[in-house]
Amino acid sequence: MTKLVAYQGCPGAFGHEACLTFLPDREPVSQLGFAQVIEAVLDKRTGLGMLPLRNSIAGMVREVESLLPARPVTIISRHWLPIRLHLLGRRGARIEQIHSIVSHEMALAQCGISLARLDRTILTAPNTAAAAKALAEGRDEGIAVLASEAAAALYGLSILQRDMQDKPDNRTEFVIVAAGERQDELQ
Template identity: 30%
Template sequence: MSDSSINLDELRQRIDQLDGDILRLISERAACAQKVAHVKLAHDKDAVFYRPEREAQVLRRIMSLNEGPLDSEEMARLFREIMSACLALEQPIKVAYLGPEGTFTQQAALKHFGESAISLPMAAIDEVFREVEAGAVNYGVVPVENSTEGVVNHTLDTFMDSSIHICGEVVLRIHHHLLISDTTRRDKISRIYSHPQSFGQCRKWLDAHYPHAERVPVSSNAEAAKLVKTEWHSAAIAGDMAAKLYGLERVADKIEDRPDNSTRFLIIGSHQVPMAGEDKTSIVVAMRNQPGALHDLLEPFHRHKIDLTRIETRPSRTGVWNYVFFIDFKGHVDEPRVAAVLDEVRLRASELRVLGSYPQGVL
């Protein structure tokens, strides 16, 4: 035998040995997770098993320790799945998301909670909120903003009437594909289905390639994929998950107008989240209708050097031409300087509500 074949055999034996070590260590970790569950239940029968701040700390630690050759995000995704499977031994997480099955929101839910979570589709954003409020699920996942099309107003408006907390965030790179079924006649496509946001994110490509096709907005990209299965002259704009789920063929890949097209999703739940070390806070503020109100609102953040990451304005439901401000900033409400800023803002605002402090998205 040649030296190369001997070396290859040795390398394969080493891989087999490492696989055995990995298997043993994962099983040991899973057994330890089971012991954690028993300890928690012994002290509290209503114990909370999933801790967003703890998971974020673990994933950041893994990324900081990683030396390659796998990149840090890929390594963190592997550990996310290990943690998801271990958590399912304690108690499977139930997560409601904006459905139907195959949407980007489901993809975001699985990215954040792992494949071992039980994901349940809801027909509307407010239904996701209601399921969480009723305790039927542990968490919900809803879209809040897209890098191309901006804020998802329905999500912000639903927070105004809800006591739900924001527990986390996840950012998903959005790739849109033009999809057809096996019965579609490519040269006769005259109708394209998709969510209104997706049409906005692919506007230039559609104008260039299908300027005369009818654009029919539907409730989700997954719904668009389902409709294409029943028609011979239509296509859908949707992502990988919907294409695989409904057995559709790609006519064109990555047709979004901006290559960095991303959507941010919020994780909502009924519990407040302790500090994780790298946190964000979301608040909603109603200001008195007077000159300089916006300056009065933002000045304390500037003075205390708190980094604002987003500010949105929405019409108030208490009167015509009154507005509320949704603000995201870095930091946690339990930090002294954040608490000091919020105390100042309360004195200047007619109403302030903290929607949640939560770990900044790791993946």
């Protein structure tokens, strides 16, 4: 049976990249939110869950920080993933046309300096890759998203401006969680 790991978002999300990087032998399973990642683990639909806990610029991921002690899951390992955030637009879009920038609130918080310089309307999305997918499926050339290079390639978006993060060594600590406290019961 294929071993599974739950993550929040869709392919191209940093949670997805964390699964491919730190658990390459497991199949990543997309979940809508962080709470659903934990429920997937507790319901035994996946053996493990991958959750972002803190970022070197933006600090703690508050929702994950409060969920972890509230549910019967154990952190079995911790890993830092480098995070590069690029400004992505629809193919052919130019940066002058952009009126709004959309991303996950943690990603937006990592790019405060570049965003202040651009001075556009800021909108939040549940996930960086979900924002990229919605942009690709829509029609508005005035919207850009902050997301990964993998998301640009997956959803056919153009990179309008590279490396929007405030510091070049930006990184997020991901935790791998399992149900209960016994590591030898993992599926």
